[in-house]
Amino acid sequence: MEQAIINNYTEAAALAKQEANKYKELANTYSLLRLGIFGLMIFSVYLTIVQDNFTIMAIAFVALLAGFAWLVSRQGEYERQRDYYLDLERINLNEINSLQSNTNLYSNGQQYSNEKHFYSSDLDIFGNASLFQLINRAATSTGNNKLAAWLNAPSDKPTVLLRQEAVKEIAIKNEWKKELQTLLLFSNDGDVNRLNSLFKYLHLPLNLSGEKWLGKYAKVAPYILVAVIVAALFFPIAKSLATLIGLVNMGIVFSKATYIKKADMIADKIGKMLGNYAGVFNKIETQEWGAAYTNTLAKKLKDDKTSEKIKELSELINKLNYHLNVIVGVILNVFLLWDIRQIIAIENWKRNNCENLEEAFDVIAEFEALISIAVPAINYPEWVYPVIADTEGYTVSAKNIAHPLIRSDKRVDNDYDLKDAYNIDIITGSNMAGKSTFLRTIGINAVLALSGAPVCASAMEVSVITIVSYMRIKDSLNESTSTFKAELDRLQMLLAAVEHEHRVFFLIDEMLRGTNSMDKYLGSKAVIEQLISKKGVGMVATHDLQIARLEDKYPDYVRNYYFDIQVQNGEMLFDYKIKYGECKTFNASLLLKQIGINVGEE
Known part of the structure; x- marks a missing residue:
């Protein structure tokens, strides 16, 4: 029976590798196409000089920039898919290693070792060659803490029975289990402060001075500037006004550079992480659950629309990062006061949504602990529920x-x-x-x-x-x-x-x-x-x-x-x-x- 299970994991790992190679080739193709776009841009400059017609370059740059942005987007998506399937391959190979040699890419729980505990040291609950090493599939620090707490003390009968029912359900959803592990694998780097830093950021206000009037002005500023630019086509004197408004907009942005830099330093580190967690929350929310325990956990997320909220914050932070491209950043800030708009939007999100986020991330920890105690049911089907x-x-x-x-x-x-x-x-x-x-x-x-x-x-x-x-x-x-x-x-x-x-x-x-x-x-x-x-x-x-x-x-x-x-x-x-x-x-x-x-x- 064990060999049949190993064969299933081996086949799954091979399929994941095959998918990863497919997306790797697509990403490489789109990378070459980006170089082609760059070459066409140079050619359009050449034609503009030869034909002495600026319209050629203007039209070409608009079209080619749009094409370039689309290629960047597609390449980024293919790279995400490639990385996902590479991680899925690692998840399947890890189960093979666990079955064959009791090794595990997840923590062995050494940090929970305590010789004065009632039993954990004597019974090899934590550390090398331990029970924790055998079953742990928690990537987050909170998931590790949750599993350690479950193994450190007995639960009452109703809780044990609820978990048994949940474990039975997860055991028959092994593909879903592996996919959730794959989405969470980015967090398996031993950074125990990741979530604490996130919660601290979400509860810490930026206190942007003049936020109310800046928010109102940022909404009308693009319309004012566009109107003046249109007027300049008919009234040349308006060109100076358009230039002045653009300079004023940039001046406002520069005057808040300290706040923007403060938001940027923190947000840049968590934007991608939030996007990853949004996928994790969505994976839990969209799965159909029959067990009372898992259904209750998933319902918490569904009722609060957690995945949507986390995705929204991730997108806001990623939009703030547009200014990392100097040319794009200048254009966006001249017309839209882009950085001001984004940090205000992020602050509004924090004020409206940060209260229950710790509970939402605790749901992930609960699922990681449940997945871990489900490992014996999946890998050792001859074991029984007591x-x-x-x-x-x-x-x-x-x-x-x-x-x-x-x-x-x-x-x-x-x-x-x-x-x-x-x-x-x-x-x-x-x-x-x-x-x-x-x-x-x-x-x-x-x-x-x-x-x-x-x-x-x-x-x-x-x-x-x-x-x-x-x-x-x-x-x-x-x-x-x-x-x-x-x-x-x-x-x-x-x-x-x-x-x-x-x-x-x-x-x-x-x-x-x-x-x-x-x-x-x-x-x-x-x-x-x-x-x-x-x-x-x-x-x-x-x-x-x-x-x-x-x-x-x-x-x-x-x-x-x-x-x-x-x-x-x-x-x-x-x-x-x-x-x-x-x-x-x-x-x-x-x-x-x-x-x-x-x-x-x-």
């Missing part, structure tokens, strides 16, 4: 559950069943037998489940729980913290969470390893008994068989599971399968023997 349980006790039950960050040809699945109960499961076993991986498997799939995503299992049912892990405990030279002190801090956090957080499900891997064996056993036993007294629920992986004896003391609360090994001809064989009961086979002496250390008997 059932969100409403049981009074804890429910974490799964069939054929496996770790999503281990390749499908290498991972081993297991079953686990905790249904409407309060239990602590003690998991014993040999080194490298699979205890830690199993704890992480349960944890990372629970994180996926409670974000609204499918899980790596054939079936799963889970309550809304808060995962708290105790696994990778490290000392800290910066904080002058020993390993044992770090363990105590983590234990204190865990015990406080069990008492105060909602439905904590803990994952403990080899408790108190930073002390001697006797203190380790006594301390671990005391912690587990305290967790039992607090009605704590979760798993404890340990090498200490004495901990397994707690099942005798608390038969209704403690359950024993184990991972074992088989030794054949001195070789260790791991099946990575969880079994009920206590582990009887350990492998430390065998592992030491493999590196040349023989462990003798006392």
